Amino acid sequence: MGGLPAGKVEPVEHDYVQWERRVDAMCVLLWGLKGGQRYFTVDEHRRAIESMPPAAYDSLAYYEKWVVGLAQCLLQRGVITSAELARKMMEVENRG
Numbered sequence: 091m092g093g094l095p096a097g098k099v100e101p102v103e104h105d106y107v108q109w110e111r112r113v114d115a116m117c118v119l120l121w122g123l124k125g126g127q128r129y130f131t132v133d134e135h136r137r138a139i140e141s142m143p144p145a146a147y148d149s150l151a152y153y154e155k156w157v158v159g160l161a162q163c164l165l166q167r168g169v170i171t172s173a174e175l176a177r178k179m180m181e182v183e184n185r186g
Contacts, residue, residue, distance in 0.1 A: 138162040
């Protein structure tokens with residue numbers, strides 16, 4: 091987590107699965123990096139990720155943390171409501 095000592099980072103190339111690409115694209119759009127409306131900043135997103143409880147932070151993969159950070163930022167900024175998020179999560183879960 092931010093500011094805590096960590097082991098050596100081994101940069102490795104890997105193929106991204108479709109959902110990871112979509113999460114990355116959503117961030118680019120929501121940060122306003124392509125000239126559109128900025129809903130929140132990269133720093134706000136990073137703060138949301140680094141504010142996660144240690145157990146949650148340690149149990150999630152890289153882009154899973156991004157999803158949690160996105161949700162937190164969108165909720166905090168009032169872009170979505172918790173009811174809207176819950177409804178969409180149920181829709182996705184029911185897709186099977």
